[in-house]
Amino acid sequence: MSSIILSLQNVTKKFGGLVAVNDLSLQVKEHSIHALIGPNGSGKTTTTNMIEGVFPVTSGKIFYKDIELTNMKTHQIARVGIGRTFQNIKLYDTMTALENVMVGGHQHTQLSLLGTLLKVREAAREEKMLKEKAEAMLEYIGLIDVRNEIVKNLPYGKKKLLELARALMTDPELILLDEPAAGLNPSERAGFVNILERIYNDGKTLFLIEHNMDVVMNISQMITVINFGAKIAEGTPKEIQHNPEVIKAYLGDRYKVVK
Amino acid sequence: MGAANDINVLQFIVIGVAMGFIYSLVATEYTLIYNATGLVNFAHESFIVLGAYLFGGTFVRALGLPIWLAITLAIVSMVLFGIFASTIVLNPLRNLQFVTYAMFGTMMLSRIIIEACRLLWGPLPFTVKGFLRGSINIGSAALPTSYVYIIIVSIVIVTGLQIFFKTTRTGKAMICVSQNKDAAALTGINVTRNINITVAMSAALCGIIGILTAPLFNINTGMVASTALKGFCAGIIGGFGSYPGAIVGGILVGLLEQFGIMFFPATYKDVVAFGVMIIFLLIRPSGIIKAKKA
Amino acid sequence: MKKRIRMVLIWIVILTALIIFFKQSNTYIQSVINQLLCNIILVLGLNFITGLTGQMNLATAGMLALGAYTYGILTTSAGWNPWVALLAMFAVGLAVGRGLGYPSLRLKGFYLSLTTIGFAEIVRLLATNLTDLTGGVNGLNYIRRLETFFYKSEAKNDYFMILLAFTVLAILVAYKIVNSKWGRAYKAIRDNMEAAEASGIDISKIKIQAFTLSSIYSAIAGALYAGFNMYINPTSFTVAASQNYVAMLMIGGIGSVPGNILGATIVTVLPELLRKYQDYYWILFCTICLVMAILVPDGIYPLLKKTVLWLKKKLVKKSAAGEG
Numbered sequence: 093m094s095s096i097i098l099s100l101q102n103v104t105k106k107f108g109g110l111v112a113v114n115d116l117s118l119q120v121k122e123h124s125i126h127a128l129i130g131p132n133g134s135g136k137t138t139t140t141n142m143i144e145g146v147f148p149v150t151s152g153k154i155f156y157k158d159i160e161l162t163n164m165k166t167h168q169i170a171r172v173g174i175g176r177t178f179q180n181i182k183l184y185d186t187m188t189a190l191e192n193v194m195v196g197g198h199q200h201t202q203l204s205l206l207g208t209l210l211k212v213r214e215a216a217r218e219e220k221m222l223k224e225k226a227e228a229m230l231e232y233i234g235l236i237d238v239r240n241e242i243v244k245n246l247p248y249g250k251k252k253l254l255e256l257a258r259a260l261m262t263d264p265e266l267i268l269l270d271e272p273a274a275g276l277n278p279s280e281r282a283g284f285v286n287i288l289e290r291i292y293n294d295g296k297t298l299f300l301i302e303h304n305m306d307v308v309m310n311i312s313q314m315i316t317v318i319n320f321g322a323k324i325a326e327g328t329p330k331e332i333q334h335n336p337e338v339i340k341a342y343l344g345d346r347y348k349v350v351k
Numbered sequence: 352m353g354a355a356n357d358i359n360v361l362q363f364i365v366i367g368v369a370m371g372f373i374y375s376l377v378a379t380e381y382t383l384i385y386n387a388t389g390l391v392n393f394a395h396e397s398f399i400v401l402g403a404y405l406f407g408g409t410f411v412r413a414l415g416l417p418i419w420l421a422i423t424l425a426i427v428s429m430v431l432f433g434i435f436a437s438t439i440v441l442n443p444l445r446n447l448q449f450v451t452y453a454m455f456g457t458m459m460l461s462r463i464i465i466e467a468c469r470l471l472w473g474p475l476p477f478t479v480k481g482f483l484r485g486s487i488n489i490g491s492a493a494l495p496t497s498y499v500y501i502i503i504v505s506i507v508i509v510t511g512l513q514i515f516f517k518t519t520r521t522g523k524a525m526i527c528v529s530q531n532k533d534a535a536a537l538t539g540i541n542v543t544r545n546i547n548i549t550v551a552m553s554a555a556l557c558g559i560i561g562i563l564t565a566p567l568f569n570i571n572t573g574m575v576a577s578t579a580l581k582g583f584c585a586g587i588i589g590g591f592g593s594y595p596g597a598i599v600g601g602i603l604v605g606l607l608e609q610f611g612i613m614f615f616p617a618t619y620k621d622v623v624a625f626g627v628m629i630i631f632l633l634i635r636p637s638g639i640i641k642a643k644k645a
Numbered sequence: 646m647k648k649r650i651r652m653v654l655i656w657i658v659i660l661t662a663l664i665i666f667f668k669q670s671n672t673y674i675q676s677v678i679n680q681l682l683c684n685i686i687l688v689l690g691l692n693f694i695t696g697l698t699g700q701m702n703l704a705t706a707g708m709l710a711l712g713a714y715t716y717g718i719l720t721t722s723a724g725w726n727p728w729v730a731l732l733a734m735f736a737v738g739l740a741v742g743r744g745l746g747y748p749s750l751r752l753k754g755f756y757l758s759l760t761t762i763g764f765a766e767i768v769r770l771l772a773t774n775l776t777d778l779t780g781g782v783n784g785l786n787y788i789r790r791l792e793t794f795f796y797k798s799e800a801k802n803d804y805f806m807i808l809l810a811f812t813v814l815a816i817l818v819a820y821k822i823v824n825s826k827w828g829r830a831y832k833a834i835r836d837n838m839e840a841a842e843a844s845g846i847d848i849s850k851i852k853i854q855a856f857t858l859s860s861i862y863s864a865i866a867g868a869l870y871a872g873f874n875m876y877i878n879p880t881s882f883t884v885a886a887s888q889n890y891v892a893m894l895m896i897g898g899i900g901s902v903p904g905n906i907l908g909a910t911i912v913t914v915l916p917e918l919l920r921k922y923q924d925y926y927w928i929l930f931c932t933i934c935l936v937m938a939i940l941v942p943d944g945i946y947p948l949l950k951k952t953v954l955w956l957k958k959k960l961v962k963k964s965a966a967g968e969g
Contacts, residue, residue, distance in 0.1 A: 184832060187833075195829050195830065195833045195841070196845075198829070258840075450699075460931075470928065
């Protein structure tokens with residue numbers, strides 16, 4: 093039995109009178125690919141934001157391994173071992189690809205401000221190691237040739253990959269991916285999925301929020317379906333595809349599964 | 352004894368409310384631009400000064416026009432100036448990458464306008480003779496004319512603005528633009544033109560503020576330096592981005608200032624507005640009346 | 646190693662040239678140069694919080710005033726040794742950095758800039774009105790300068806060397822910080838705060854750090870400025886002055902140390918060079934600034950770098966074509 097790496101226990105999020113997430117419980121197994129799907133507005137991004145500490149939880153608990161994440165600060169959660177990519181790309185537009193990735197590695201550096209100024213040799217060494225690690229990451233993702241390009245000028249597909257590289261710099265064991273396939277054309281999608289598989293094979297756990305059924309059905313091992321903030325189904329891709337509740341949620345009452 | 356005190360209290364309140372309305376008008380004019388463009392118009396002080404100079408310097412003193420004509424022409428000039436400034440400066444600025452760039456741009460615009468005033472009308476302060484001078488007798492109290500007019504004009508403007516937003520097409524379009532530009536554009540509103548109109552209105556309002564404050568401060572380049580800053584404070588206290596908030600905040604600051612004079616030396620009067628603003632920023636940054644934005 | 650030696654040599658050449666130029670200039674030019682050095686330190690400090698971290702700070706004049714007056718009062722009324730008073734500037738910088746840093750965590754953009762204006766105005770009002778402590782409108786006189794063993798600075802000449810030493814130190818420290826992970830962290834906060842948080846950067850800590858650096862630089866510049874004329878008064882520390890420093894930052898090129906130096910130089914020296922056009926100088930200068938803010942908001946230095954790169958490319962193309 094592999095252990096649970098991420099656990100949401102009866103998590104609820106209310107915005108005033110609106111219940112965005114309703115008593116959601118789910119468990120992500122270590123070294124797995126788990127997807128969270130649901131129609132638009134079902135509460136997927138709100139859930140991710142709560143895991144990442146962007147929104148406080150109204151009630152319930154979130155655990156990463158045996159560390160309670162509920163109400164921890166975002167940057168603390170990032171340091172615990174969780175990486176994240178965003179639905180709308182959030183990169184540092186004025187810096188190069190390499191610098192963007194290097195920022196991801198900051199939390200593993202040791203020197204304080206004073207240290208950087210006074211311990212010249214150590215600071216140079218630290219910087220060099222950070223740079224090498226970032227370059228290795230860019231190589232791994234396949235973006236090494238654009239490392240000195242200002243991010244603003246990169247095409248959309250490359251930006252998505254770059255976000256992934258930056259998230260990997262934090263040496264996470266769990267990566268939250270918010271609609272990773274959004275806006276990519278089929279060949280870009282295939283490339284992205286390849287990289288996700290490679291990351292998975294290197295031992296990471298992936299938690300995907302995704303709309304695109306190709307990606308979800310192809311790559312996930314476990315799927316949780318939510319609608320109106322509550323879980324309506326959970327299972328393997330095969331199980332989900334034939335689940336009448338899921339079909340109703342996506343297609344409405346007028347469609348029935350014809351066996 | 353009792354009667355004299357009553358008169359003092361009345362005068363005290365009138366001054367507080369009048370100055371409060373000035374701050375409210377200032378808060379309203381920059382809120383117009385902020386709601387439409389997301390920019391804070393650091394040049395608003397210079398717009399007010401320009402309005403005062405146009406009115407007093409050109410139309411009254413240089414051209415010798417009757418007051419009512421001078422006021423009308425000054426406001427019209429400010430409308431044209433507003434459209435010009437919006438097209439050349441504010442619209443380009445709002446599309447820049449960082450908000451610091453736009454702030455810097457409006458700061459420079461402010462300097463340019465004030466320097467232009469100094470060059471065009473000379474560095475010496477002047478007044479408009481007989482304009483809103485003296486006092487009006489209400490009952491047994493003699494209230495300075497300018498303050499009474501400020502209160503009356505402000506109430507008219509503020510009410511007119513609300514009616515404008517609620518009933519006219521342009522006014523409603525402005526509310527759309529302030530809440531969601533993309534949606535506004537999709538429903539056929541020419542966003543850029545709408546912004547130009549908003550800035551023109553703001554400029555006209557600044558002109559009116561300049562005309563109203565001319566008898567209080569005399570016309571010179573620094574006449575509304577602290578007033579403009581306190582107008583910013585008033586807007587934040589009342590609720591940044593909200594028109595009712597602008598009024599509430601302004602009057603509150605105006606009255607608190609008058610109270611402050613009773614307890615602190617007059618030189619610290621300007622600190623009152625800042626002090627209250629900082630308290631609000633720390634406790635309730637959205638202000639007294641939260642602005643309604645989509 | 647070669648690059649290092651080349652940099653050091655360039656520094657030596659520039660500094661020697663500057664010193665020689667200074668020694669043979671008249672008093673007027675010397676005071677402009679001294680003012681320039683103070684301004685460079687100020688702009689380098691402002692760069693941390695406004696250029697890199699993107700938080701508009703209009704309190705620079707107020708921070709400068711706080712440094713200048715604290716140093717002035719300590720060396721006159723309290724009779725402290727100027728060097729010890731200088732150390733106190735670090736304390737002032739730390740206090741102001743925290744004082745303005747914490748509000749900056751909760752306030753953004755306009756709210757923050759208004760708070761910084763409020764801070765600066767309150768400092769100025771206190772300086773004007775606490776006459777017993779600060780000399781009020783008459784200012785603070787007989788401020789002692791920093792002195793060393795080899796120079797007893799009576800003539801303004803000798804103060805220049807001390808100013809120069811501090812400026813060089815400020816430049817080196819700023820350069821190191823800007824081009825390190827800290828510079829990147831500041832820029833990350835400016836470019837995308839949410840993403841920076843998700844990368845593990847403690848936004849609160851870094852913002853306060855940037856403010857503190859800025860304040861320390863300003864406080865030290867204040868102490869140096871106070872010793873400059875050995876006299877200060879409140880009229881030098883207005884909001885307009887703060888805007889000038891922002892202009893130096895924006896014109897020169899936000900984010901880079903050479904850009905900061907360039908900006909400080911242009912804004913300080915140009916009005917002096919064009920003295921005879923004094924009446925029209927400011928309106929022309931501000932118009933150019935405004936045009937630049939719209940068209941070239943990053944400043945002159947990045948523009949220069951792009952031009953040099955473009956020229957290099959053209960030269961390479963030409964020589965390649967020539968050999969073809």
